[in-house]
Amino acid sequence: MSEHPRTVRHRGGTGARAVALPLVLATAAATLAYGAAPGTAAPAPVVAAPVAAAAAPAWATATADGFASVDALGQNGTYGGRDGAIVTVRTQAELERYATAAEPYVIVVAGTITMNPVGKEIKVASDKTIVGSGTSGHIVGGGFFLGQGVHNVIIRNLTIRDAYQGVWNDKDHDFDAVQMDGAHHVWIDHNDLRNMADGLIDVRKDSTYVTVSWNRMSHNNKAFGIGWTENVLTDITIHHNWIRETEQRNPSTDNCAHAHLYNNFLEDTPGTDITSSYGNYARGGTRMVLENSYFQGFRNPVTKDATASLVQRGSVFSGTSGRNESGGTAFDPRTYYAYTLDRAADVPALLKSGAGPRGSLGTTTASGTATGTATSGTIASGAATGTAVPVTGATTAALPAAAATTLTVAKDGTGQYRTVQAAVDAVPANNPSRVLISVKPGTYRETVKVPSNKPHVTVQGTGGSRKNTVIVFNNAAGTPKPDGSGTYGTSGSATFTVQADDFQARNLTISNDFDERANQSLAGHQAVALRTAADKVLLDGVIVEGDQDTLLLDTAAKERLGRVKVTNSYVVGNVDFIFGRATALIDRSVITLKKRWDGSSGGYVTAPSTAAGRNGILIADSAVNGDVSDRTFHLGRPWHAGGDASLDPQTTVRDTYLSAAVRTTPWTDMSGFSWKDDRFAEYRNTGPGAGSASSDRPHLTDARATAQAVDTWLGDWTPTAS
Incomplete structure (x- = not known):
């Protein structure tokens, strides 16, 4: 989504911490298991x-x-x-x-x-x-x-x-x-x-x-x-x-x-x-x-x-x-x-x-007898004999029930597929039950699309950190398509696109690493990491990283409902980097503000494009921070996609830590539309970026806050990991 001139046009409507990146991005993640000394292997028990x-x-x-x-x-x-x-x-x-x-x-x-x-x-x-x-x-x-x-x-x-x-x-x-x-x-x-x-x-x-x-x-x-x-x-x-x-x-x-x-x-x-x-x-x-x-x-x-x-x-x-x-x-x-x-x-x-x-x-043991020092038992084939003594009664308790179908992805060929898209392609059309795509650690440079006829898909990284499994590409809105049919446009630039309902992603990073500095001659620097255009999408424990237009929370069509929950996650960017017309809950997450390609600070966290009568973007129990200059970022501005005056964009930020990067007047106009004619509000925020209620900084009343709460925002859908 581009930055538009701000000539004001009115319409009727309804009235952390400063770090460059989250810790998991700023430092190299340790491996899941601290292994034995180099050149040795831990013996089987x-x-x-x-x-x-x-x-x-x-x-x-x-x-x-x-x-x-x-x-x-x-x-x-x-x-x-x-x-x-x-x-x-x-x-x-x-x-x-x-x-x-x-x-x-x-x-x-x-x-x-x-x-x-x-x-x-x-x-x-x-x-x-x-x-x-x-x-x-x-x-x-x-x-x-x-x-x-x-x-x-x-x-x-x-x-x-x-x-x-x-x-x-x-x-x-x-x-x-x-x-x-x-x-x-x-x-x-x-x-x-x-x-x-x-x-x-x-x-x-x-x-x-x-x-x-x-x-x-x-x-x-x-x-x-x-x-x-x-x-x-x-x-x-x-x-x-x-x-x-x-x-x-x-x-x-x-x-x-x-x-x-x-x-x-x-x-x-x-x-x-x-x-x-x-x-x-x-x-x-x-x-x-x-x-x-x-x-x-x-x-x-x-x-x-x-x-x-x-x-x-x-x-x-x-x-x-x-x-x-x-x-x-x-x-x-x-x-x-x-x-x-x-x-x-x-x-x-x-x-x-x-x-x-x-x-x-x-x-x-379960029978109440002392374990003593067991001497009977078997040694795993090929294992070194250790001096450790087993306790009688090995446990066989299982993990929670596995998905109906599991497909494995590994770059090194040790899985069923070498790319995430190949695993998605293998999911049968109109699959009736959950399919887990289990992705081993590595960097997968590819674009991925989960089409609308493949619901109930979970993509999950298996590493010890969400940074261990990375899906990344570098298309931008102005990038020419290989077939010569034009450019990708904003939505088409996405590294990962979700068009299927009941999708989940866990424990991985989705990134767009388009290099703005190296592509100054290119028109259209919007570069989406993740686009959701479906209903009932759960993003749990992920990093979504980019610069401009990082996370596009879309719907399949203007008249269609699209609900998204982002929890325990990091969203990184600088300009309108959480945007779209979906009903979205960002809960217990870190929103990390990034400097622009030229080292300057300034940007907009959200750009909702909400249809009238629907919930927009709710940020709750989270943090907004970043290694940027004080008072340089707005919390949001109204995106009337295509100049559609019937839209009623909404962002609410509540119970959230705001760093000093947030402007004292946190909302601003966009493309001729005044934010005051749409739905922008705060409630019980803390931190140096928080401020008292005023005409330029509306706060919800307690009564209105009850209607804009985490447990009601997504309607009759209660997201659960599966």
Whole structure:
């Protein structure tokens, strides 16, 4: 879509964070599995003799609750290594071998493992459960690291302790019990974490879908930090933890999109050498819900920044002093998952008896017999013999039901098809049920079109990060077609076009890398990455990247309904880069503003072309940011495609973090049409780019906001991943 002159023509109508790119784009994504040392391979486990699925111990098939249970980013909840072999380890080498392997494992730590060197953090790969054997599993002098894209990890029933180097507020030794940098779907449960050099738990760099439950955290300067990024993305549940004799970060939540804390016990015992400085802390763009916790003797038990929202209810404060704050509106956790609250008054006794490692975990089979040290069993053909001992009863619990048909794509020829389009072509016309196109990591330089007669298609990357699988091309509106029939035009420039209903995309990047600098003589620099022209399109955990006109949210025809949900995703661009006539919900995502080809700042986030009487574009619970100049980007302008005065463009931005890049008058005219004659509004936005209501900056009333909410925007369609 081109930029048009702004001569005003009236008609009747109805009345973050500054980073160049999202973290997953700005840094090279780590591989899914941190493998063994170069030139070596992790040996296959010694496995027990085959047993019935029912024999798998319950702790080997346990799944997370809270935000770690939410289906997102291509991951269906958090179940760790339940689909792999169960192995028991007693040495650092064994633990590291299986924790870093590509395959799923349930790894039982039996006895004390002292890390060498001190501070060693084992790089855990995806699809792992690491569980202590009863109360005997100890990790001394080190811990675990979960890097970018690592997902589906459970760390449970361990004591992780004693990396302390003698300096209380240690700035030189970043020795944590558990550190996450860009991980997702992680469950930390029933551990005893204490006496480390830095933090006990660090949830950093956009790590998300994390649940921390039933742990004891004690005797440390810093207990639990969350954040280290300006992106408001982290979703985390923290419940039934006993935090005692810790000074700070109890926890500190920095720019958490959703932080749900309930039934925790924070205790500062008088007369000890450790004195609390603060308890639960919400800062930056955090939205926190705090329920039914118990604070004993804590100074400043609940604090918040002016920019954070914190709703608290039902907690008990005994012997506390200083700040105890709340304010703003946050979110309803029950819209994400079910949970049951214990009475706050019962929390101290409940956690003193129930938090920390349990003797019943990691030690019994389903029948209740002790596992012992199994010696029978088979070794996988060709595997190296290790010293790890299997736990009797290998788990055979399955992933959620597979799609009716799965087609695999791999550039290297290891799949059924080498291109995504070839797999789409193989989908039968008018297919009645879901077809999953599973795309292995790689860069696929091609254009893809899913035609209207091929509904129910899911295209999903299989890498550890959405950046691992990239579909990219470089057509622009003014690019000549190879057959000499003219140029592609804006809609025809799309790298990926969806014309079929009930389409889904997950865990991949769709990009248009048209080089404007090198093509200044070309007329028409609009270059679409993804065009949707269908109904019921779900984009979950994707990156859609371009410059001008990145994401075209279209419909099959003006009179046709087209609904799109974009969630847990990144949309990157500069001019009108979210545009079209579809009814679209952009939820819990990052909208990243890009400088133009010449290094200048300035642009427009949305350009809706909505039909009258329909919902347009709703951006909710998200962030708008970018490495651009302050006050240079508009949130939107009205696109009356073809000069159609009957259209009624609509964009609403609500409950979203706005960086200083957003103009103080965030809406502007387009092609002779005044934005004030269309539907543009904000509601409860935060950040330096937010502003008070005025005639140049309309805000919704509470009543109107109820009608423009996430759960009603898409009508009778409730998107679910399949």
